[in-house]
Amino acid sequence: MGGDGRPNDAAGGGGGHPHQFQYQALLAAVHTQGPNNTLPFPLPPLNGPGADSPTNTAARQPPTPRGFSDWSASTSAFTSLVQNPPSSNAANAYHYSLSPCYAFWTHYMLNKNAYSYYPAPNQEHGHPFYHDNNQAKDPGSVPSFGLDSFSTTSLAPNMSAHMPPMEMPPMEGPLSVKEPEISEDVPARVVRIKDEMETRHGVELKCETADTLPELKQGHESCATKFNSGEYQVILRKELTKSDVANVGRIVLPKKDAEASLPPLCERDPLILQMDDMVLPVTWKFKYRFWPNNKSRMYILDSTTEFVKTHGLQAGDTIIIYKNPVPGKYIVRGEKAIQQTLNH
């Protein structure tokens, strides 16, 4: 196997379990909150004891950048939620025991900015969901979702030499990254889906699109996604094609956006781009490279198979890359084009 290494077989939905089930299970768990808007598992209170978690002893800090790895120091609380590693069937164990955790995580993540305390920057990579064994040789691999009892082994930075140091001060205030371009006809259905998802979470998370951002028509301004105080701006958005979601595991990136917003590729050497999943507790590592094409270049995001599978992405769906305040890192989101019935 090459760049599309899997988190492990269990996470990969071994036995042919469609990855969509994982994703949908997560979303379903989040969305099937009770009539009192309660989750089927406990949540730390906002500004409450959660801040005093023994594992979260970092001094009070301003909001850290959004991005999955940025919540890493707050994760130990999650581990206690997953005490039922189950059964003989690793795949099932993964699917069913972690879904509530995912839901929890998602909820937490979407509310995190409301918490008073944030992980220290130097804890950023101590993601307990990651396996140590996520192969350095496999840049596209999904770090583990946390089987193996959610061990607290950290994800080695495993950054390419091109990457800047990871340490950086926490973000203060919104970013000011501009989205290179969005077609005028952003599918309304996509916006609706997003809005619905976001409002269901009860947080301010919205993507203003061409309809609402006049500057979009001027060119390179646009989609700002807000998580409460944080603002994440789209740097690249692409509707996936058949070949993008085929099992070759590579997504052709729009040249203009790639050159405008992704690190420059001077050499043929690929860059490893770490992208925190906006929904799932995963940091994806994609290979970003190009090849000559006529007088131009084609920019490719490689090792995307697992990302595509996990989100159940198909042709017509969209990949959205957001700027991450952490240099060299990004946030990625797969967006389904067709609204799915989450609750039946």
Added chain:
DNA sequence: GCAATTGCATGATTT
């Protein structure tokens, strides 16, 4: 030898 991955070429589409 085979499967997976990578690199390139070509044609369709868009600008």
Added chain:
DNA sequence: AAAATCATGCAATTG
């Protein structure tokens, strides 16, 4: 109409 961009197929390479 020409150039640029991109989707995709396929050959070459790699493990």
